[in-house]
Amino acid sequence: MxxxxxxxxxxxxxxxxxxxxxxxxxxxxxxDPWLEFEEVLVTLGGKMLPDGALPLLVNRPGDVWFDDDAxxxxxxxxxxxxxxxxxxxxxxxxxxxxxxxGSLLIAATSGRYRLTSLAPPVNVVLxxxxxxxxxPEEAFARVxxxxxxxxxxxxRTADIEGVLVRGIHGPRELYVVRVR
Amino acid sequence: MKIxxxxxxxxxxxxxxxxxxxxxxANLTVARTRALGVAFEDANxxxxxxxxxxxxVLDNLKSLLLQLEAACQKNGVQVYWAQDAEAARRIALDxxxxxxxxxxxxxxxxxxxxxxIHLNGFLEEHGYKPxxxxxxxxxxxxxxxxPSHIVTPIIHKNRLQVAATFEKEGLGPRTDDPTVLAMQAxxxxxxxxxxxxxxxxxxxxxxxxxxxxxxIENEGNSRFSTTAPETHIAFxxxxxxxxxxxxxxxxxRLLAGSATGQQLTSYVHLISGPRKEERDGPTEVHLxxxxxxxxxxxxxxxxEILRCIRCGACLNVCPVYRQASGHAYGHVYSGPVGAVLTPxxxxxxxxxxxxxxxSLCGACEEVCPVRIPIPRMLLQIRDEAVSSGAIQEAAPxxxxxxxxxxxxxxxxxxxxxPMASRFPHPLKDAWMESRALPRRVGRDFRxxxxxRP
Numbered sequence: 001m002x003x004x005x006x007x008x009x010x011x012x013x014x015x016x017x018x019x020x021x022x023x024x025x026x027x028x029x030x031x032d033p034w035l036e037f038e039e040v041l042v043t044l045g046g047k048m049l050p051d052g053a054l055p056l057l058v059n060r061p062g063d064v065w066f067d068d069d070a071x072x073x074x075x076x077x078x079x080x081x082x083x084x085x086x087x088x089x090x091x092x093x094x095x096x097x098x099x100x101x102g103s104l105l106i107a108a109t110s111g112r113y114r115l116t117s118l119a120p121p122v123n124v125v126l127x128x129x130x131x132x133x134x135x136p137e138e139a140f141a142r143v144x145x146x147x148x149x150x151x152x153x154x155x156r157t158a159d160i161e162g163v164l165v166r167g168i169h170g171p172r173e174l175y176v177v178r179v180r
Numbered sequence: 181m182k183i184x185x186x187x188x189x190x191x192x193x194x195x196x197x198x199x200x201x202x203x204x205x206a207n208l209t210v211a212r213t214r215a216l217g218v219a220f221e222d223a224n225x226x227x228x229x230x231x232x233x234x235x236x237v238l239d240n241l242k243s244l245l246l247q248l249e250a251a252c253q254k255n256g257v258q259v260y261w262a263q264d265a266e267a268a269r270r271i272a273l274d275x276x277x278x279x280x281x282x283x284x285x286x287x288x289x290x291x292x293x294x295x296x297i298h299l300n301g302f303l304e305e306h307g308y309k310p311x312x313x314x315x316x317x318x319x320x321x322x323x324x325x326x327p328s329h330i331v332t333p334i335i336h337k338n339r340l341q342v343a344a345t346f347e348k349e350g351l352g353p354r355t356d357d358p359t360v361l362a363m364q365a366x367x368x369x370x371x372x373x374x375x376x377x378x379x380x381x382x383x384x385x386x387x388x389x390x391x392x393x394x395x396i397e398n399e400g401n402s403r404f405s406t407t408a409p410e411t412h413i414a415f416x417x418x419x420x421x422x423x424x425x426x427x428x429x430x431x432x433r434l435l436a437g438s439a440t441g442q443q444l445t446s447y448v449h450l451i452s453g454p455r456k457e458e459r460d461g462p463t464e465v466h467l468x469x470x471x472x473x474x475x476x477x478x479x480x481x482x483x484e485i486l487r488c489i490r491c492g493a494c495l496n497v498c499p500v501y502r503q504a505s506g507h508a509y510g511h512v513y514s515g516p517v518g519a520v521l522t523p524x525x526x527x528x529x530x531x532x533x534x535x536x537x538x539s540l541c542g543a544c545e546e547v548c549p550v551r552i553p554i555p556r557m558l559l560q561i562r563d564e565a566v567s568s569g570a571i572q573e574a575a576p577x578x579x580x581x582x583x584x585x586x587x588x589x590x591x592x593x594x595x596x597x598p599m600a601s602r603f604p605h606p607l608k609d610a611w612m613e614s615r616a617l618p619r620r621v622g623r624d625f626r627x628x629x630x631x632r633p
Contacts, residue, residue, distance in 0.1 A: 002261070003260075003261040003262055003263045003267055003471075004261035006263050006471075007245075007261050007263055007418065007469070007471045007475055008242055008245070008246075010471070010475035010476065010479075011241050011242040011245075011475050011478060011479070012239075012241075012242070012478065012479045013242065014239065014240045014241075014242055014243040015239040015240060016240075017236060017239055017240065019233065019236045019423045019424070020229060020232040020233050020236060022424060022426035022427050022430070023226060023229040023230070023233075023427075023429075023430040025220065025221070025226075026221070044446075084460075085374055100443075101443045101444050103444055108455075108456075108457075108458035108461060109457060109458065110457035110458070111457070111458070111459065112458050112459065113458065113459045113460045114403075114407045114458060114460050114461050115407060115408070115460050118400060118403050118404065118407065135429075136429040136432065136433070136444065137429045140425055140426060140428055140429055141426075143425070143450065145390070145452060146452055146456065146457070146458070147449075147450060147451050147452045147453070147456075147458070147461065148449075148450045148452075149403065149447055149448065149449050149450070150444065150447070150448040150450075151446065151447060152442075152443070152444040152445065152446055152447070152448075153446050154446065155398070155399055155400040155446055155447075156398045156399065156446055157315045157316075157362055157398060157399050158332075158398075158440070159314070159315040159316035159319070159332060159333070159334055160315070160334070160337075160339050160342055160358040160361060160362065161200070161204075161338055161339050161358060162203070162204050162207055162332075163339075163358040163359075165358055165359045165362040167363075167366070168315055168362050168365070168366055168399045168400065168401075169313070169366060169369065169370070169373075169399045169400035169401045169403075169404060170399070170400025170403065170404075170446075170447070171400075
């Protein structure tokens, strides 16, 4: 008997019940979702910047890594770092922002690198003006089938005496820029 | 009177350790309350629903596992079934041998289930170098120690101890600044992420409907471990299933809130298999489903313990854990949940004594995000362990039980009790230092009852 057969044989037979309905939270959407997003983001170690700040953020020749779909928003003629591992700044385009939790949903869709939002110590995330939802519940209703990550603030640890340290493995600085 | 093992351990702990554990657990408990209050209008309703969904999973585990297997395979994930720890280790080793026949570096994300099967030692025996990449787990590994908490593994250590370890390992100049220490670890571990051909992780939730593997974390090391190497091997206990993706927001909030007081952890990974249209990520993803006693628990009287989502809230709130810390329990899973899970999985004969490490105050059930009736199960395990002769209750309780079950002995005891407080007795010395037994005033209930008109 294989491990599979043995495990299945040891389990009780299904009860044939129907699953409880998913938990739904009632929540009033914020008047200004972007304002709410920004307020929460700041508490998580992130910052929102106006799109005019973008050229300054990426003004580090050879130190910037970006995904192809972020390129149209970047200054013309910008050079890409050799690999995401060597870059100081990583620029990616997020699929959704979540206002309640200050989160960003980034799917590993065509042409993107998962390491763009992970390896460089500074992460610049671009989000389209209209791509904002109120809650994680709404985000999950629209999540891509591709491997995805929900980023809520900077990389952090509190393993040593509960002291909060940002940027332990992933980015220590997180900037969000609204784009059109 | 013989001192129970957990109490014995607690008495020998360095005051430093007790202080670290108490401070951290108290802070986490406060953070939990605040976070769940923000997340839910009615946190109780949320916990009830989570419990109901996990019950559904346990009722239908067989069909959900088959559904998960099919969905994973459709996503390109290779699925394996391991009946016990040995089988799981062998499956992992076979994969490693195919991908890296000459041994080498393996980066590991934090995973209790790989602790449970003692994977690291096994891989080391076979020429591999598994490196724990969660900061706390990395420190535990450097110190040849074991985690003492399922969420915050070095809750028993302070910064000076970490500083000494890092200096010895040559991670950088000695410092007791947690930020600098963390950056020293970052630099060393970053080079490992870049080199490793294999990454190993656990799984927090697996979605039967879509075959998606969900991992949560704050540091980013799980992301590196499951993204940078060519091969990702994920281990999961068979009970970690959720039926639908729509169930995730509830569980993500409950887990983050109960574990660390966050609304969501810094990262939630939704892994849909190996690299597809994206340009990086592993080319192979392997999922090892581990039973290791769980199927037996699922059909037994302690099945509700399998609702556990490993948040650690019951450890943080437990007066015994706070005083004794995790190593006192002598097993991978400690605290109230460990004192039920371990005897349930490994047998009451072997681990039933753990259930005595409890004051039965009920705080664990109060904070449990899936409302596991831990106190009730602790009592059941104690009862089972005593009747099977695995443990003995303390002698005074035996006397009490005898006396309380015979009418005349009970009545005599009641008459004698008021007198007892006037005599010195070794058993009541420590307890009575700051307390007094109440004095009986008037007649007792039984005689009043019998005399009533």
